[in-house]
C-alpha cells in the first residue's frame with residue numbers, strides 16, 4: 001500500500017480560479033486566485049488523493065463567465081485494491097456544469113473570437129454606478145425569471161462552494177412564479193476593452209435576494225369573511241405580496257475585495273428595499289462574520305445621520321424626583337429611550353429588529369464619552385455600587401446602557417437563562433453583555449478611524465481579534481471583533497426559526 005501522504009495534496013492549492021479576457025493571440029489572464037474552501041467538493045480534509053503536481057484550472061471569461069475546467073498533473077496513482085485516485089471528472093461534475101468540460105482550444109477560441117462580447121451588457125437593468133480607486137463600476141439587477149439572468153447566475157454560482165460557507169447553488173429550473181420572487185444583482189467593472197472585439201465589462205461579484213412571505217400584524221382585528229368568487233379572477237403574483245427581502249448569496253471575488261464593492265452592493269439592495277412598498281424589511285440568510293461587519297458598517301452609516309437628527313440618546317434621569325429611594329423592579333425602557341420614535345425609524349429604514357438593536361446600541365454607546373465606558377477605563381466598581389444614582393449623568397447613561405443591553409439579551413435567551421441558577425444566570429448575562437460591548441467598541445474604533453480618514457486605528461483588545469483569514473483580508477480586517485456570546489444574540493431569526501435551521505441558500509417556499 002502506497003504512503004497516502006505522498007499522493008495527497010491540498011485541494012485549495014490545487015484548484016486555481018482565473019478570470020480571462022481576449023489577448024493578442026489567445027486569451028490572457030486578468031486575475032488568478034485560489035478558493036477559500038473546497039470541503040463541499042473534496043470533503044472536510046480538503047485533500048485530493050492520487051496525484052502529483054495536480055492543477056485544476058477553472059477559467060471564467062471576464063464578461064459572461066463562460067467557464068472551463070482543465071485538469072493537469074505530473075503523475076497519477078495506479079489503483080491498488082480499493083485505493084484509487086479521486087475521480088476528478090466525476091467529483092467536479094456535481095459542482096461544475098457540463099458545458100465547462102469542453103476541449104481547451106475550443107473554449108479559448110470561443111473566448112478569443114466571441115462575436116457578441118463587444119455588445120455584451122449584463123442582464124437586467126443598470127441600477128447603480130460608482131467609482132472606487134479611480135475605476136468605474138456598475139451594478140445591474142434582474143429577475144431570475146429572465147433567462148439571461150439565470151444563464152449568468154448558473155456560471156456565477158460555480159463560485160459558491162469555493163467562497164460561501166454552507167452556501168448551495170440555487171436550483172434554476174423552478175416554476176416561473178417562484179423564480180419571479182428572486183432578484184439577482186451583478187457588480188461589473190467597466191474596463192477599456194483589451195481588443196477591438198472584447199467586452200468592456202468585467203465581473204466583480206453578485207448577490208441573490210428573494211422575497212419571503214411577511215405575515216402582516218393583525219393588531220387584534222378579527223378576520224372578515226367575504227363572499228368572493230373562487231378561484232380569484234385576478235392572478236395573485238407572489239412577487240407583489242407583502243414580503244421581507246432576504247439576501248441569500250453575496251460574493252465579491254477575492255481580487256476585488258476590500259475596495260468597498262460589498263458595501264456598494266449591500267447599500268444598493270437596501271435602497272431597493274426602501275423604495276419597494278411591498279417589502280417590509282431587509283434580512284440576511286446565515287450571514288458570516290465578514291458579512292456581519294459589512295452590514296453593521298453600512299447600516300451604522302445609513303442610520304447615524306437620522307439618529308443624530310432625531311437627537312436619540314439615553315435619558316439619564318428616567319425616574320421622577322418624587323420617586324424617592326425605592327428600588328425599581330423593571331428597566332424603564334420607554335422613559336430611557338424614545339421607543340415610539342425608534343420604531344418609526346426602524347420601519348422607515350426597513351432594518352430587521354435585531355440588526356436595528358445592534359446599530360442603536362452601538363450608537364447609544366458612542367454617545368457616552370469614552371472615559372465613562374469600560375473601554376475608556378471607567379470605574380466599574382463605583383458604577384456597580386452607585387448604579388442609576390451615580391452623580392455624573394454620563395455614568396448614569398452608561399449604567400442604563402448596560403441595563404438596556406442586558407434586557408434585550410435576556411429576552412432573546414430567556415428560555416436558556418431561566419434554566420440556570422440565579423448567580424450563574426447573572427454571570428452568563430454579564431459575560432455576554434461584556435462581549436457584545438467589546439465587539440461594539442472595536443467596530444466603533446474602526447468607524448471612528450475611517451471618519452478621520454485613517455487607514456489604521458489602535459487595535460482592539462487581543463482577545464477580540466477576529467478569526468478571519470488574514471491572507472484574504474490583511475490590513476484593517478485583522479481588527480475585526482469576532483462576536484462572542486455566552487448566550488445567543490443572533491439576527492432576525494425570531495421570526496423564521498425553521499428557516500434558520502435550513503442552512504442551504506436556496507429558494508424557500
Ligand SMILES: CC(=O)SCCNC(=O)CCNC(=O)[C@H](O)C(C)(C)COP(=O)(O)OP(=O)(O)OC[C@H]1O[C@@H](n2cnc3c(N)ncnc32)[C@H](O)[C@@H]1OP(=O)(O)O
Nearest residue numbers: 249250251252257258259260261262263288290293294297
Ligand atoms: C449572506 C452571505 O452570503 S454570507 C457570505 C458572504 N460572502 C463571503 O464571505 C464570500 C467571500 N467574501 C466576500 O465576498 C467579501 O469579502 C465580502 C462580501 C464579505 C465583503 O466584501 P468587500 O467588497 O470585501 O467589502 P468592503 O470592501 O465593502 O468592506 C465592507 C466592510 O466590511 C469589512 N470587511 C470586508 N471583508 C471583511 C472580512 N473578511 N473580515 C472582516 N471584515 C471585513 C470592511 O473592512 C468594511 O468595513 P468598513 O466599511 O468599516 O471599512
